[in-house]
Every structure is written in C-alpha cells, then in structure tokens.
Amino acid sequence: MVAMAKDSLNSAVATSEAGVLAVIGTDAGGLAGLPAASLALLRNARLVVAPARLLPELVPWWQAEQAAGRLSAAMPCPELLASDKPERIVAPLGEALAAGRPAVLLASGDPLWFGIGRLLLQLFPPEQLRFHPAPACLQLAFARIGRPWQDASWVSLHGRDPEPLAAALQKRPAALAVLTDPNRGGAETVRRLLAASGLAAAYGFWLCERLGHPAERVQRLAAAEPLPADLDPLHLVLLLAELPPAPDPQTLPLFGIADGLWLQHADQPGLMTKREVRIQLLADLELPAMGVLWDIGAGVGSVGLEALRLRPALALWALERRVGAAALIQANAERLGVRPAGVVEGAAPEALGPLPDPDRVLLGGGGRNRVAVLEAVLRRLRPGGLVVIPMATIEALAELRPRLEAAGLQVSVAQHQAWRGAPLADGTRLAPLNPVLVLSGRKGSTG
Numbered sequence: 001m002v003a004m005a006k007d008s009l010n011s012a013v014a015t016s017e018a019g020v021l022a023v024i025g026t027d028a029g030g031l032a033g034l035p036a037a038s039l040a041l042l043r044n045a046r047l048v049v050a051p052a053r054l055l056p057e058l059v060p061w062w063q064a065e066q067a068a069g070r071l072s073a074a075m076p077c078p079e080l081l082a083s084d085k086p087e088r089i090v091a092p093l094g095e096a097l098a099a100g101r102p103a104v105l106l107a108s109g110d111p112l113w114f115g116i117g118r119l120l121l122q123l124f125p126p127e128q129l130r131f132h133p134a135p136a137c138l139q140l141a142f143a144r145i146g147r148p149w150q151d152a153s154w155v156s157l158h159g160r161d162p163e164p165l166a167a168a169l170q171k172r173p174a175a176l177a178v179l180t181d182p183n184r185g186g187a188e189t190v191r192r193l194l195a196a197s198g199l200a201a202a203y204g205f206w207l208c209e210r211l212g213h214p215a216e217r218v219q220r221l222a223a224a225e226p227l228p229a230d231l232d233p234l235h236l237v238l239l240l241a242e243l244p245p246a247p248d249p250q251t252l253p254l255f256g257i258a259d260g261l262w263l264q265h266a267d268q269p270g271l272m273t274k275r276e277v278r279i280q281l282l283a284d285l286e287l288p289a290m291g292v293l294w295d296i297g298a299g300v301g302s303v304g305l306e307a308l309r310l311r312p313a314l315a316l317w318a319l320e321r322r323v324g325a326a327a328l329i330q331a332n333a334e335r336l337g338v339r340p341a342g343v344v345e346g347a348a349p350e351a352l353g354p355l356p357d358p359d360r361v362l363l364g365g366g367g368r369n370r371v372a373v374l375e376a377v378l379r380r381l382r383p384g385g386l387v388v389i390p391m392a393t394i395e396a397l398a399e400l401r402p403r404l405e406a407a408g409l410q411v412s413v414a415q416h417q418a419w420r421g422a423p424l425a426d427g428t429r430l431a432p433l434n435p436v437l438v439l440s441g442r443k444g445s446t447g
Contacts, residue, residue, distance in 0.1 A: 017130070018100035021093060023111045023120060025134030027212025028234060030054050031061050038132050042104055043071055045078045047096045049089050050106035052082040083107075083116065090123055097128055110136045114156055114179065138177050140211040141238055144218045149175060157181045162193050162422045166431035169197045172269035174241045176203075182233040185423060190237045191227070192423040198275055201245065202260035206238035207231075241269065249337030255282055255306045262300050263332050265322060272300045273364070276418035277390065277436050284388045284414075284440055285360050287311045292341075292382075294358040295319065296348050296373065297365025301329035301340075304362065308338035315341035317355050319348055349376035361387040374400055378407045381443050389439040397437050409441035 022041045027033045031054070034042070042048065043065060048058060058080055065071040081089050083105065096103040110133035111117035120129055135143075142149035152175035155165045159181060168176055180186040187207055194200050200223045209232040210216040221227070244261050252261075256279045262272060273281070281303050287293070290313050295304030298318035308316050318329050318340055326345040333340055344351050349372055357380045363373065377387055387404075391397055397413065404411045415437050419430035 018102075019097050020128055020130055021097060021120070021124065022102075022104045022130050022132060023107055023117060024104060024132045025107050025109050025111055025115070026054070027109065027134050027137075027140065028210040028216060029212045029214065031057050032214075033134070033212055041102075041132075044102045045104040046101040047079045047081070047092065047103040048106065049081045049083045049093065049104070051108065052084050054106055055080055055082060086116065086119055093124070097124070109134050114158065134212075137179070137208075137211050137236055141177065141206075141208045141218070141236060142175075144208065144211070144216075145206060145238070145240075147175070147240070149177075151175060152177055154179065157184060157189065159184075161429065162189055163431050165190065165193055166197065166420065166422050169194065169199055170274075170433065172199075172202070172241065172264060172272075173239075174266075174269070176239040178237040178239065180236055182235075186233070187227055187231065187235060187237050189423050190239070194239065195223075196421050196423070197260075198258035199260035201258065202241060202264075203239040204242050206240060207235060208238060209235040211236075246335055249335070252309075252336065254309055255279065257302075257306065257336070261335070262302055263328055263335070264300060265324070265328065273302050273390070274418075274433055276433060277416065278303050278306060280416050280436075280438065281362060281388060281390060282306060282310065284438055285362060286386060287314065288359060289313055291315070291359035292317065292356050294352070294355065294361045294377070296352075296361065296363050296377070297321075298325070298329060298343075299364065301332050301343075303364070304340065305329070305333055305336050305338055308333075308340065309336060312338070315356070317342045317344065317358075319344045319346065319351055319355075321345070321347040321351075348373040352376055352380070357382050359385050361385070363387060363389045370396070371399060371403060374403050378403070378409075378443075383443060384445045385443045387441050387443075391437040391439060392434065394437065397439055401439055404439070404441035407441070407443075409443055412440045414438045414440075 024038045024041065059077055062077045066073050081092055083089055093103060107116050109115060111131055113136050117131060138154060153168055153173040154177040155168050156179040157165060158179060165178060178190050180190060191205065194203060205221045207221055208218045247261055256275055259275050264272060287307055287310055289311055292315045293304060293307055295316060295318045298304055298320045301318050304316045304318050308314060326343045329343045359382050361377050361381060363377060381387060389400060401411060415435055417435040418433045420433065421428045422431040
C-alpha cells in the first residue's frame with residue numbers, strides 16, 4: 001500500500017493533472033535550473049504563465065526540446081502570459097483549469113514564501129494547485145557562504161518602510177537576512193540603517209546577487225567599501241554577527257560609544273544598554289571625581305566602564321550574575337582603556353556584602369528580588385549618595401518608588417524616548433527605541 005501511494009505521488013509530480021495548476025519555483029538560473037519532474041510538466045503545458053524576465057527563454061527552450069526529440073515537432077509552443085500583473089492572469093488561468101488544459105505557472109524560489117502562492121490560494125481552491133518549490137533565496141545565500149542558518153532571522157523590505165529592520169537590529173541577531181527592495185534603496189538602505197544603529201562594526205555585510213544564476217555573485221563588503229556600480233536588482237543582504245575589531249581607546253569618544261563596539265553575550269546579544277540611554281544614565285548619576293560606584297546588573301559593563309572614562313579616579317565595582325560576565329566585562333574594559341576596581345560574578349544582594357559602601361549605584365537588570373536588592377543598597381548607600389534605576393515597566397516603578405520614599409530619599413522620575421534616523425528612498429524617518437523609565441533617589445547628607 002505504501003509503495004502504491006509513493007508511485008501515485010511520483011506520477012502526480014511528473015505528469016500534468018487535468019484541472020490542476022502546477023506552480024513551479026525557479027532560481028535566478030531560470031529554466032536551466034529546473035529538475036526533470038518540473039521540465040516534464042513544462043513540456044506538457046498548453047498555458048505557461050511566468051515573470052516577464054523568463055518569457056524570452058521559453059520559445060528558444062521549446063524549440064531546443066523539439067530539436068532534441070523530447071517534444072513532438074508538430075506540438076505548437078504553449079500560450080505565454082506574463083505574471084508581473086497578476087490581475088491579467090486570473091481569467092486565463094481559470095479558463096484553462098475549467099477546460100482541463102495543462103497549465104504551468106513559473107515563480108521565483110518558493111512560491112509560498114513571499115511569492116505568488118498566497119495570491120493563488122486566495123483565487124483558486126487548494127486542490128487545484130500543486131506547488132513545486134525551488135530552494136528559497138535564503139537557503140541559497142547561506143549555502144554559498146557555508147554557514148548553518150537555523151539561528152538566522154530575516155526581514156523583508158519589499159514594499160515596506162525599514163522599521164522592521166531597525167527593530168530586528170536592536171535584538172542583535174547572530175545572523176539576519178534582509179530581502180531588499182531595489183525600488184526603495186536596496187542594499188544601500190540596509191547599509192545606512194546599520195550605520196545609523198551604531199552596529200556597522202558588529203556585523204559582516206554580505207551582498208548576494210542573482211543566486212542560482214551562472215553569473216551569481218556573493219561578496220563580503222567592508223564598512224567603507226562602496227556597493228558595486230553594476231549591482232543587480234535581484235539581490236539580498238546577509239548580516240552576520242562578528243567580533244568588532246579592537247578600537248584604539250584614544251580615538252573613542254569620551255562617552256556615548258557606538259553600540260557595535262561592545263563585546264556581547266553570545267546567548268543574548270541584544271541585552272545591553274543602548275547608547276542614548278547610557279548617555280542619560282551617566283548624566284543622572286552625577287558622577288563625583290572620587291568615590292565608589294556600584295553597577296548592579298552590569299550586563300556587558302557599558303555604563304560603568306564609560307563612567308570610568310569620565311571619572312578615572314572612581315572605584316567601579318561591576319556585578320553581574322551571568323556566567324562568563326566577569327571575563328566579558330574585563331575584555332570590554334581593556335578595549336576602552338579603563339580599569340575597574342573589581343568585577344564580581346554573582347547575584348545581588350548576597351554578592352554585595354564584600355564591596356565597599358557606595359556613593360553612586362546604578363541598579364539595572366530586573367528579577368523578582370529587585371526589592372531586596374534595593375533595600376540592601378539603601379542600607380549601604382553613603383550620605384549624599386545617589387541611586388539610579390532604569391526600568392522598562394511601570395509596574396517596576398510602582399514597586400520601587402515607595403521604597404525610596406519610605407527611606408527618606410529625595411525622589412525623581414523621568415521617562416526617556418529616543419529615535420534613530422531610518423533611511424527612506426526619499427529621505428529619513430525616525431525609528432523608535434524602547435522607552436525607558438528612570439527612577440532616582442538621593443540620600444540626605446546626614447542620613
């Protein structure tokens with residue numbers, strides 16, 4: 001029974017079915033890349049619908065097939081229609097299906113992945129459609145550079161503004177494929193948005209053109225390298241995370257260092273304080289020339305280490321519970337040319353015990369024990385000290401503010417929202433970053 005079912009399936013693939021449209025995916029190589037079963041369907045077709053770029057190939061192909069004896073010399077070339085304007089193919093396809101005429105529609109890649117398959121399923125019952133996908137462009141792109149892509153994310157810019165790409169970059173994916181729209185800037189849009197996000201140093205930029213075509217081209221471009229003058233409209237971009245090159249600390253800005261220059265946690269690369277928020281927190285901390293700064297939930301160390309560039313005589317104690325955090329923060333410190341007093345890998349409040357009492361505290365991160373951490377901080381905060389707490393939710397504000405007020409601190413609350421310029425074909429629009437609430441409390445000088 002299983003063998004009979006397989007034979008029946010293979011027959012359906014290799015031969016046309018009356019009243020069924022064969023939707024065949026192609027790569028940039030066009031007809032030359034089709035497998036034998038798809039070619040058999042094409043030879044039997046009486047109506048062929050295809051993108052305009054493929055239509056010039058069909059008549060010579062048909063003639064070559066006749067010359068090779070794979071088609072009868074008496075069989076006329078099928079009716080050919082361009083699929084670039086879908087509204088013009090609906091009626092001819094419906095008539096062919098109703099009359100039982102063998103019909104084939106050639107599409108790009110996988111017709112059911114950002115292809116014409118979705119439209120066809122809206123117009124015709126599923127039982128009248130048979131899909132024969134080619135490898136999708138993402139599969140081909142990752143195959144060409146020899147990289148597994150099960151961890152990859154993707155974004156389509158076809159007919160869309162670039163906000164989804166800006167949002168995806170905030171998460172710092174290990175690999176991001178961008179389906180470009182040449183009518184909206186193509187690869188240049190991706191490059192400009194990558195630079196605007198401050199991540200040009202954190203990603204390799206791979207340009208993939210005409211995938212599947214004999215003249216395909218795949219190349220890695222450096223950040224300052226111009227796009228090819230002969231860039232093909234049929235292209236996509238792969239952004240692959242890589243270690244940013246070690247900067248010269250003398251050439252870095254005093255603070256507000258680009259996000260892409262920081263070494264990240266490989267398992268959660270997007271969890272770092274963004275540049276605009278870092279700048280605000282450094283101002284809110286009102287850093288003294290001397291004293292002790294606790295950076296609790298330090299992440300990659302970005303705020304505390306930038307504080308040392310502003311106030312080199314501060315004693316920074318960075319605390320992060322993530323395994324491997326100490327080595328990462330120390331590596332970032334070396335890249336910035338600063339030296340923290342200590343980096344502790346452990347959980348608050350227990351790990352705070354051996355630290356010297358603080359003059360300033362940045363209480364980041366979250367977790368269920370943040371109230372206990374704050375209470376431990378308030379017991380140790382020196383007179384005149386300041387605690388600054390960035391938060392993502394109003395629930396956290398409602399939970400922590402009463403603790404500061406009950407302890408007699410002078411409390412202030414602010415919300416900060418930043419936008420980054422995102423390129424459009426005709427200008428720039430602003431892509432929002434996540435808003436941040438900042439709760440601050442200052443202890444009295446005699447408290």
